[in-house]
Every structure is written in C-alpha cells, then in structure tokens.
Amino acid sequence: EGQLLESGGGLVQPGGSLRLSCAATGFLSSNYAISWVRQAPGKGLDWVSGISGSGGTTYYADSVKGRFTISRDKSKNSVSLQMNNLRREDAAVYYCARVAPCSGGSCYRRYYFDQWGRGTLVAVSS
Amino acid sequence: EIVLTQSPATLSLSPGERATLSCRASQSISDYLAWYQQRPGQAPRLLIYDASNRATGVPARFSGSGSGTDFTLTISSLEPEDFAVYYCQQRTNGLTFGGGTKVEI
Numbered sequence A: 001e002g003q004l005l006e007s008g009g010g011l012v013q014p015g016g017s018l019r020l021s022c023a024a025t026g027f028l029s030s031n032y033a034i035s036w037v038r039q040a041p042g043k044g045l046d047w048v049s050g051i052s053g054s055g056g057t058t059y060y061a062d063s064v065k066g067r068f069t070i071s072r073d074k075s076k077n078s079v080s081l082q083m084n085n086l087r088r089e090d091a092a093v094y095y096c097a098r099v100a101p102c103s104g105g106s107c108y109r110r111y112y113f114d115q116w117g118r119g120t121l122v123a124v125s126s
Numbered sequence B: 001e002i003v004l005t006q007s008p009a010t011l012s013l014s015p016g017e018r019a020t021l022s023c024r025a026s027q028s029i030s031d032y033l034a035w036y037q038q039r040p041g042q043a044p045r046l047l048i049y050d051a052s053n054r055a056t057g058v059p060a061r062f063s064g065s066g067s068g069t070d071f072t073l074t075i076s077s078l079e080p081e082d083f084a085v086y087y088c089q090q091r092t093n094g095l096t097f098g099g100g101t102k103v104e105i
Helices: none
Strands: A003-007 A010-012 A018-025 A034-039 A045-051 A058-060 A068-073 A078-083 A092-099 A113-116 A120-124 B004-007 B010-012 B019-025 B033-038 B045-049 B062-067 B070-075 B085-090 B101-104
Touching: A003 A092, A003 A113, A018 A034, A018 A092, A018 A120, A034 A113, A045 A068, A045 A078, A045 A092, A058 A068, A078 A092, A113 B045, B004 B085, B019 B033, B019 B085, B019 B101, B033 B062, B045 B062, B070 B085
Parallel strands: A010 A120, B010 B101
Antiparallel strands: A003 A018, A018 A078, A034 A045, A034 A092, A045 A058, A068 A078, A092 A113, A092 A120, B004 B019, B019 B070, B033 B045, B033 B085, B062 B070, B085 B101
C-alpha cells in the first residue's frame, strides 16, 4: 500500500520561504499523481497544488499561483513544494496525498486521494 | 469553480443510530464525487469514490449515493470510531472540498 511522509514545516515570517518534501515509501511515486492539501487550524480541507506522475503537468490553486512551485525528485522518490512570499493565511497543516489510479476514462474528473501523509505544520508569524 | 455545500454542519447522534450527510454541488458533477473521513488529529481517509463505490477496507455500513448535484453519505449504524468530520470532494471544475460535517455524540 505504501506510505507518504511530509517534512520541512516550521515557523517562518511573512514574506519568507519554506520547502516542503513528501517522501514515498513502498511504491514508486512517479507512477502516481500527487497533490498538496492544507488545513488551517480548526478549518476544512483546501487543495493547494498537484503534479502528474511524469512531472510534466502541474496545477495550482489561484491563492498560491505564482508563489508556490511543485516539483518531483525521482531519485528521492519524492515530491516537493517550494513556498515563497508566505502570508499569514498560508499557515496550516500541509498534507501530501496520492491520487488513486484511474482506468476507464474521465480520469481528470475522477481525481481522488487514496493515500495521505500525516502532515507537516507551517506557521507564518512575525 | 464548483462549490460543494455540506449539511448539516454538525450532526449529534448516538452509537447505533443512522447518519445521513448531504453534499450539494453548485453545478452538475455527474457521479464524480468522493467522501473522506477525518478523525481528530489524523489525516483524511478516502471512504467513497465515484459517489457510491467504497474504497478498500471501508466497512459496509458506509454507503454513498447521488448524482448530478445532490449526494448523500449514509452510515447505517454508528460505531464509536465513526464520530469524526466528513468531507466531500470534486474535481469536475476546479478541485474543491465541502466545508465538512462533524458527526458527534
């Protein structure tokens, strides 16, 4: 089944940068699309960014476009999220999540997360 | 971007009772909807995909139904471990989650 493990969270000042990493074990992460989903304290789930298995296609929520960059490191079997110009409203637990394999068509719409990491906390404060 | 509206926000029930959770989409998403369970301090867990298919290892007391804009997650008889927050999710237009329904004792 495999696991995902996030790292890289911490406290950063507004305007600062952090790089989160999501390491996959037990499966080849390049065989799956991966996304980052965040959850502010006491709030709901908020999709942030996604990357295809090949790494050739990336997606971003409007709220982070131009500030966050998602990428793959195939040698490390991991996905990273570079977060620049952080804002207070970016503070959250960041989860990486694996997209379930899809067959039979309409895979763009059948984009569901079947494996989640435990999350890493990002705090933005001066 | 499609907005998913979940109701009620909180559902107060007892173990053994039936829970019915609703998720309404702002436009039709066919049956391309998932449900997740999140227990306190844990990551979400996929329960239902394509509106009505149980994910691997999910107990049969969980069932999903609906299509178009109206969807329902039903827990036929609540177990103590089912008291949690439930989210619906779509990716037909944008990728969005509903605001969640908390099932509490």
